[in-house]
Amino acid sequence: MPEYRQSPGYGYLELSKHTRQELFERKREQIAPAEPFKQYQGVEIFELPSPSPGEFSLWSALEKRRSIRKYQEGALDLEDLSTLLWAGQGITARLGNYLLRTAPSAGALYPVETYICVNHVKGLPQGLFHYNVPFSHLALLLKGEYGRELGERAMGQPMCWRAQVVFIWSAIPRRTMAKYGSRGIRYVFMDVAHICQNVLLSAEALGLGACPIGAFFDDEVNGLLGLDGQEETVIYMASVGIPR
Numbered sequence: 001m002p003e004y005r006q007s008p009g010y011g012y013l014e015l016s017k018h019t020r021q022e023l024f025e026r027k028r029e030q031i032a033p034a035e036p037f038k039q040y041q042g043v044e045i046f047e048l049p050s051p052s053p054g055e056f057s058l059w060s061a062l063e064k065r066r067s068i069r070k071y072q073e074g075a076l077d078l079e080d081l082s083t084l085l086w087a088g089q090g091i092t093a094r095l096g097n098y099l100l101r102t103a104p105s106a107g108a109l110y111p112v113e114t115y116i117c118v119n120h121v122k123g124l125p126q127g128l129f130h131y132n133v134p135f136s137h138l139a140l141l142l143k144g145e146y147g148r149e150l151g152e153r154a155m156g157q158p159m160c161w162r163a164q165v166v167f168i169w170s171a172i173p174r175r176t177m178a179k180y181g182s183r184g185i186r187y188v189f190m191d192v193a194h195i196c197q198n199v200l201l202s203a204e205a206l207g208l209g210a211c212p213i214g215a216f217f218d219d220e221v222n223g224l225l226g227l228d229g230q231e232e233t234v235i236y237m238a239s240v241g242i243p244r
Contacts, residue, residue, distance in 0.1 A: 045137050088199045107179050111174075112172075113232065
């Protein structure tokens with residue numbers, strides 16, 4: 001189909017392909033790196049309890065995992081939220097200056113940041129939070145009910161306000177592109193997929209329901225989180241709640 005080959009997506013795939021010849025002839029892109037971690041200053045901090053993975057089998061989680069969009073009322077336990085956050089990006093080892101995590105990342109550069117929209121979680125106010133990976137705590141960015149507003153910016157998807165919590169993942173492309181150039185964009189999306197799958201499987205293991213969300217108005221969700229959409233931009237989301 002000619003329209004496929006004329007699309008920007010196809011053009012990017014072609015331009016970012018590796019070939020033996022290209023590896024020796026392509027001029028290295030000079031892209032300045034970004035800080036390895038994002039930290040918010042002067043905001044209210046909420047410490048998280050230790051994660052509690054339980055005894056659920058990985059194989060059972062793989063077999064039973066389905067996208068769940070309908071949730072019942074109630075509040076998520078803070079311990080379960082902590083476990084989900086750890087499953088997505090928790091630190092599991094240190095290698096020099098690198099903090100290795102539960103999900104793989106190209107070059108251990110970890111370009112993905114985690115935000116959450118809390119609708120109903122025990123011990124937390126409703127609002128928008130940022131997950132601080134090195135210190136394993138939540139920074140409160142905005143307090144209030146934002147689930148419906150997030151859902152409207154996600155093309156009216158009701159699981160955004162019916163779920164107990166919504167994970168929102170952004171990318172800081174410089175972290176990866178400073179090493180890998182434009183090819184690094186491929187790796188950024190691989191990274192966030194690893195993270196999301198960890199969260200989905202962990203939700204199943206905890207008896208929760210989850211659904212990945214890829215349809216949203218990018219800059220409208222960026223605006224809600226105060227992101228510029230250029231140096232940092234939202235790339236994926238997932239709702240998590242108590243299934244009906």
